[in-house]
Amino acid sequence: MLIRIFIILLAFAAASPAAAYWEYGHETVAEIAYANVKPATRVAIRRLLAQQALLETPECPAGTIEQASVWADCIKPLKAADGSSRFGYAYSWHYQNVDICRDFDLTPACKDGNCVSAQIEKQAAIVKNRRANPRERVMALAFLIHFVGDLHQPLHAGDKGDKGGNDAKMDYGIYAPPRLNLHSIWDGLLAERAISTPPSLVRRYSAADRARLGAGDVTDWSRESWRVAHAAYDAATGGRACAPFPARGALDEATIARLVPVARAEVEKGGIRLAKLLDRALG
Template sequence: MIRPLPALLAVALVATASPAAAYWEYGHQTIAQIAEANVRPKTRVAIRALLAHSDLLDTPECKASTMSDASVWADCVKPLKDADGKSRFGYAYSWHYQNVSICRPFDLTAPCKDGNCVSAQITRDVALLKNKRAPMKDRVEALAFLIHFVGDLHQPLHAGDKDDKGGNDAKADYGLYGPARLNLHSIWDGYLAERAISSPPPLVRRYPASVRTALGAGSVTDWSRESWQISHDAAYGSVLSDPCVPTPARLKLDDATIAKLVPVARLEVERGGLRLAKLLDEALG
């Protein structure tokens, strides 16, 4: 039997799903905590020094003074408006995902036009962090965005798409739980991530150097392709005999399917944390 989440949390997860929906806070915070535990000591000092200036972001409603807080800052600021009622961070909406079709060859060209996708922004944020001449506010913002976006990239439905807004339009049941608005994206964002992260052993720990090297290998483009492939093979492939056939009115993730997906989701969280640590070491260590 699948362990349910608290009722209020379940409602929140379903209600907030969107193409750029949060890789639920638990996922982002766990990835940030894994990274913090695995960066070099010098990098950890530099991160804390930058986040000590998080007040420069002028978002008192959305804290970013720790890595855990910063990991969800990019989602927290989405609804903020300026004095004229205009969105302060609307320009960053498309930076949380990249809708790469799982039914065509992998190609970031169109989804990342003008740098408006998650992988392009990760690269941009690393470059900003490396530039010690950049304004402090810009570097703090880049750090908060980077911590969040690496998490987004490792939620496969932020990297692969079937003309359904990354699974948001694919209604689905999670075990016996199947409210009308529940969809495939929100399941991967929340329910599946929660079960994967809470399964033993704890994910937040110092990993051996060999594991850090193995899971941290590759480039941002490599990681994009990998997450896109997982979207095809696991996110869609686990519930459809052919991921590219028309999606039925409602998908069903039964207990056996969920059990098979837990280690997939769990590995993505580990990869996200160790790859974030790698990028932070490169930029700040």
């Protein structure tokens, strides 16, 4: 009976791993940022998001920084009156498929600015522009908050021709549903465990920690996340990241435990770096 109860609870807990992380993960990145921006920036964020009605997406609210952090995912299925995708143009803005088995190079992955790092810079510039159209500024703020989170999920920053690990079928410890893959593990199960591990990541960081964690620019952060993506494939293949992926891989408990602090660090850095960008744009 206890085993059956455990299996049922586990199924509920991981029924939607892709959603589990990047609701929890994006919201946590946003909360860290909000706790670490300047007071004037916090006021400016609230004032901009108070204009969420301009977005005309009542199905996808963005009135708080937590809501705004998942807005860019929420709007993906929204349709225009003619049945076309309202926001289809932004699908490729959530990731950049930089090959982990070659030298780091953003150029092929960011053609015409259609990648996450290029959009972080573009949306930050719109937020900073006080003369920009108000609707565009609110939208840019929501995009910016979300995309910084995306960049710090390593499978959004590097892959090996497998759609960011979506084609890499994986077991997560004893949990092995057919559709589970490397991407969804980092999106959901691993990240949820990492964020939930105490102490809380949401706090006011010291000036020294903010300087250390927020160092560099978007290209530096892209390269760093790409390296973590390589480590993610290494962990999934027993140190053979660039070898052909097995028909189905597995992360054992010892490997998962080693990856928890890596995943925590990505969320932490994402929050502090988002705070840095928000202060520059709105502080």
